[in-house]
Every structure is written in structure tokens, then in C-alpha cells.
């Protein structure tokens with residue numbers, strides 16, 4: 001991207017459960033882009049979805065701990081959450097028009113008081129209330145924080161969501177497109193996941209399988225907020241190696257899969273469904289064109 005007018009940035013999406021954050025994100029991101037967490041960084045901030053257009057890219061992140069304290073390390077977590085909120089370019093605080101402000105909102109508002117970045121109040125589910133009720137709903141929140149804007153939407157029907165995008169983009173700084181249009185295509189996560197699977201193959205097969213094993217992560221798909229589906233090929237050079245990796249009645253492959261899955265789950269903080277295949281590709285190491293496909297950069 002060498003467009004000097006391109007805009008990009010990170011936006012924290014927060015709000016108590018069931019206000020419609022996931023619905024909103026799905027509407028914005030659509031089916032186009034898979035949604036993964038950001039393993040290259042810490043597990044603190046997760047990428048929830050990426051909106052990409054010819055004019056702008058918005059990376060939506062989740063900041064655990066804003067919604068409620070999540071660990072006994074409460075203090076530490078709260079401080080790191082706050083600094084995370086100061087690292088983003090904007091905060092989108094989602095509330096539901098069909099529910100009254102509650103303790104969950106009070107908690108979030110307390111957190112947001114210390115945030116210096118622009119905060120947008122998104123009043124979702126306006127399809128469930130009469131337009132006349134809207135001012136009273138907004139009044140429950142509007143004096144507690146210096147909202148940059150109040151934007152009523154229906155994430156379910158898509159009403160006014162474009163306006164939210166327009167306003168967010170308007171407020172973003174000029175910057176590069178951080179992630180490719182199809183962000184999953186060459187994400188470092190794939191490499192890390194492949195390495196975790198490879199490690200288990202070596203650990204469990206010991207010296208029986210040489211190091212000429214490659215792992216090719218063919219797809220990483222987010223099913224929903226907590227479930228990720230991953231498919232990968234374990235590539236070997238000879239049928240005998242394939243037999244060892246699969247094992248008697250598939251026992252070995254099952255073990256490899258279970259152990260790798262646990263590691264990957266820890267990495268992503270999600271439930272993972274891991275599907276492994278073993279493929280024989282004779283002399284794959286000699287076929288330099290394929291190397292990149294199998295996760296080897298050089």
C-alpha cells in the first residue's frame with residue numbers, strides 16, 4: 001500500500017455480554033476475513049476481526065479485563081488492560097438499547113474514565129425500541145464519559161453500521177494496511193502452529209521419523225468466538241514414515257493431535273478442533289517451489 005491517504009488503526013471493542021459485540025463484528029467483517037487472535041503479541045490483546053477497504057483498515061481487538069476482572073492478579077491485569085486501551089486509536093463501547101444500564105456497565109465506565117483515546121458510544125439493538133425512547137437510553141450513559149460520538153445501530157439488521165465505520169475511519173490516523181486483505185494467508189500464527197505439530201511428531205516418534213518432516217497448515221478458520229478449526233498436513237518423504245506417524249489403528253496420529261491441540265489452545269486461548277492428515281511427497285525438500293508452501297521461508 002503506497003496510498004498516502006490510507007488510514008489504519010486499532011480499535012478496542014468492549015461492552016458487557018450480550019449487547020451484540022460479536023453480531024456487530026460479524027456484520028462489519030463479514031465472511032471475507034477469518035478472525036484470529038494475535039499470538040505474535042501477548043495473549044493480552046486478541047484480534048477479533050479486521051475490516052479492510054481500499055481506503056482504510058480497522059483492526060478490532062478485545063481487551064480482556066475491561067469487562068470484569070479475569071484473574072486473581074487483578075491489579076496487574078487491570079493496569080495492563082489500561083495501558084492496552086491507551087495503545088489503541090479508539091474505543092468502541094457497545095451498549096444495548098433494550099436493556100438498562102447495569103453493574104457491568106458501571107465497571108466498564110470506571111475503566112474508561114482513565115482512557116484518553118476517543119470513545120464512541122454505540123447503542124445497539126435499536127430495532128427493539130421506539131425511536132422516541134432513544135434519548136432516554138442515551139442519557140443513561142452520555143454524561144459519564146466524554147464520548148466523541150453516540151451512534152445508534154442495529155447490528156442484526158445492519159442499520160447505521162456504515163455510519164459507525166465512516167466515523168471510525170474519519171478519526172483514524174494515516175497509516176499502512178497492516179494485514180493482507182485475507183489476513184489469514186501468511187499470518188505468523190500458521191508458522192507457530194506448524195512448529196507445535198512438528199515438535200509433537202518428533203517427540204512421540206523419536207528417532208523413527210527423520211527431520212525431513214514438514215507441517216503445512218492448510219486452513220485456520222474461526223467457527224465462533226471461542227472455537228477455531230485447523231487443518232494441517234504432515235508431509236513426509238516415504239510411505240514407511242507415514243505408517244509410523246499414523247501408528248497402529250491411528251493411535252500415534254491421535255496422540256500427536258491431542259498434544260498439539262492442547263498447545264495450540266493454550267496459545268490461542270480458544271477451543272481448537274485440529275484435523276491432521278499425513279501426506280507422502282517424495283523428495284519434497286528438493287522441490288524448492290514447494291518449500292514456501294510447507295512453511296519454510298528460505
Ligand code: GDP
Pocket residue numbers: 015016017018019020021022023024124125126127128153154155156157
Ligand atoms: P456479545 O455477547 O456482546 O458478543 O453479543 P452477541 O453478538 O452474541 O449478541 C447477543 C444476542 O443479541 C444475540 O442473540 C444476537 O442475535 C442479539 N443481537 C445482537 N445485535 C442485535 C440487534 O441489533 N438487534 C437485535 N434485536 N438483537 C441483536
Ligand code: MG
Pocket residue numbers: 018021022023225
Ligand atoms: Mg460475543
Ligand code: K
Pocket residue numbers: 225226227269270
Ligand atoms: K475466545
